[in-house]
Amino acid sequence: MAERARVMALEANFCRVELEQPGPGGIEHLLCVRRTRLGKTGQQICVGDRVQIDGIDWPEGRGAVAALEPRNSLLERPAVANCSRVVVAVALEQPQLDPLQLTRFLITAERTGVAVELVLTKADLLRAAERAAWCERLQGWGYGPLLVSAQQGAGIAELRQRLAQPGIAVLCGPSGVGKSSLINALVPELALRVSAVSGRLQRGRHTTRHVELFPLVPGALLADTPGFNRPDLPLEPGDLGPLFPEIRQRLVAGVCRFKNCLHQGDPGCAVGSDWDRFPIYTTCLEAVQAQAAREQGRSIGSAGLKQRGSRREPLLDQRLRQVSRRRQRQSDVDDD
Numbered sequence: 001m002a003e004r005a006r007v008m009a010l011e012a013n014f015c016r017v018e019l020e021q022p023g024p025g026g027i028e029h030l031l032c033v034r035r036t037r038l039g040k041t042g043q044q045i046c047v048g049d050r051v052q053i054d055g056i057d058w059p060e061g062r063g064a065v066a067a068l069e070p071r072n073s074l075l076e077r078p079a080v081a082n083c084s085r086v087v088v089a090v091a092l093e094q095p096q097l098d099p100l101q102l103t104r105f106l107i108t109a110e111r112t113g114v115a116v117e118l119v120l121t122k123a124d125l126l127r128a129a130e131r132a133a134w135c136e137r138l139q140g141w142g143y144g145p146l147l148v149s150a151q152q153g154a155g156i157a158e159l160r161q162r163l164a165q166p167g168i169a170v171l172c173g174p175s176g177v178g179k180s181s182l183i184n185a186l187v188p189e190l191a192l193r194v195s196a197v198s199g200r201l202q203r204g205r206h207t208t209r210h211v212e213l214f215p216l217v218p219g220a221l222l223a224d225t226p227g228f229n230r231p232d233l234p235l236e237p238g239d240l241g242p243l244f245p246e247i248r249q250r251l252v253a254g255v256c257r258f259k260n261c262l263h264q265g266d267p268g269c270a271v272g273s274d275w276d277r278f279p280i281y282t283t284c285l286e287a288v289q290a291q292a293a294r295e296q297g298r299s300i301g302s303a304g305l306k307q308r309g310s311r312r313e314p315l316l317d318q319r320l321r322q323v324s325r326r327r328q329r330q331s332d333v334d335d336d
Contacts, residue, residue, distance in 0.1 A: 002052040002066055005030070007081075009212040010047055015065055017053060024058050032063045043068050047211040047223060048081040048168050075112050075170055077232060078211050078225040084167030085115040091177040092134060092147075093125035101230075103280050105173060106143070108231040110243040116143070117162065121178040123147035123154060140276050142245025150181035160186050166219040175226075183224050187214055235295075237262055237288050246275050 005017035008029070015032045022028050032053060034045060045051065050069040057063065071081045086109035090102050097120075109116040118138060123131055131147055138145045146162070148155030163169045163186070171179050183190060213221045234240050241247045241263050250271045257268025262285060265273035 002054045003056065003063075004069075005051055005053050006213075007045060007047050007049045007051055007065075010045070010210060015045060015051070017051065017063075017065070019053075023056070027058060027061060030056065030061055030063045032065050034065045038065065038068065044079075046074065046079040046081040047213060048083060048221075050082065073112050073114050075108070075172070077108060078170075078172060078223075080168065080170045080211060080223050080225070082168055083112065083114055083170045083223065084165070085117060086112055086170045086172065087117045087119055087163070089119045089121055089171055089173035089177050089179050089182065091122045091174075092120050092131065093122055095174065095176055097134070099277075100280055100283065101174060103277065103284065104231040104233065106141075107233060107240070107243045107284070109172070110245075111234065118143040118145040119155075119159065119182070120145045120147045121182065122149065122151075124149040124152050137276065140246075142249065148182065150178050150185045153185065156182075156185045160216070163222055164217045164220050168213065168221045168223055170223040170225060172225045179224060183214060183222065186216065186222070190214060233284055233288050233291070235288070235292065237285060237292060240281070240285055240288055241271075244277065244281060246277060247271050247281075250275075 003023070004020040006020070007015050008018050009016040013033065015034065017030050017032055019028055019030065023030075030053060038045065045065060045068060049071065051065045052067040052069070053063040054066040055064040073083055074081050075083055075086060088102070088105045088109050090097055090105070106116065106118070120131075120134065120138075126134075135145055135147070146155055146159060148159055150156070159182070171182065173179055211223055211225050213223050216222050234243070238260065247263055254270030256263070256270045261269050261271075263269055263271040264282065264285070265271075265278070
């Protein structure tokens with residue numbers, strides 16, 4: 001009989017899972033391989049997935065993931081399934097906050113369709129007036145940021161309270177913003193490895209190498225994720241606008257003249273261009289359109305080609321193709 005479990009971490013070719021019901025001797029965790037049929041059917045296992053385990057060797061604490069249960073949500077990068085909220089963490093200083101980079105992280109979070117929260121780390125490195133200015137600006141974006149300092153402990157109690165709700169909260173953001181330091185402040189017994197920001201380049205150093213779930217309180221899990229500095233954008237230009245709270249809010253009050261409006265400030269657009277992130281939105285939209293054009297060019301360029309080994313060769317027009325000798329001989333036999 002299969003046992004239900006949740007994937008807590010992916011390590012090389014193994015899944016570390018937590019059983020829904022403890023096994024013999026109170027065993028709660030197993031190290032599992034994945035059944036080959038999952039890969040053959042295109043099912044990718046992510047941290048946070050609900051899975052079914054069979055072939056369990058209880059004394060060795062081993063098993064195999066036999067089936068993947070339906071997901072409620074999926075954060076594609078970093079890949080975390082069934083999350084109930086995404087917490088985007090960025091530093092106010094060291095490294096300096098980049099509005100475009102932050103926007104790309106917020107877009108990635110908004111694509112999950114779950115609640116999005118914003119945490120500003122290293123708040124102790126800026127003056128009170130500068131912190132207030134950033135808070136006011138980000139509230140105009142549609143987010144109520146929480147300022148924290150892992151070094152001084154400011155904001156940690158409020159952050160713990162926010163994350164103590166049932167479900168999986170994903171902590172994501174650029175490298176070096178202090179995500180592991182935050183988790184150490186929330187759960188000191190974990191003692192995760194941390195590293196200082198590069199002094200010359202002011203870039204974060206990667207300390208977290210894989211996604212892992214950590215329990216905060218019963219029923220509440222926090223996912224620590226590797227930092228990365230350039231999140232992906234949507235593939236279609238029309239999918240970008242709804243990921244901006246400012247655009248969603250303005251479309252509640254009005255309707256654009258054209259259904260396929262991309263909100264570039266054209267006449268008849270209900271969104272307009274008098275909002276803070278309009279230049280950032282335009283930059284992101286241009287990047288999405290350029291990517292869509294490249295993909296279209298690839299599809300057009302590959303039309304009429306056939307793959308021969310590592311090369312692509314043009315296909316001969318059907319009107320110019322001659323009947324093969326073998327088919328001609330077969331036709332002559334049939335005529336006889």
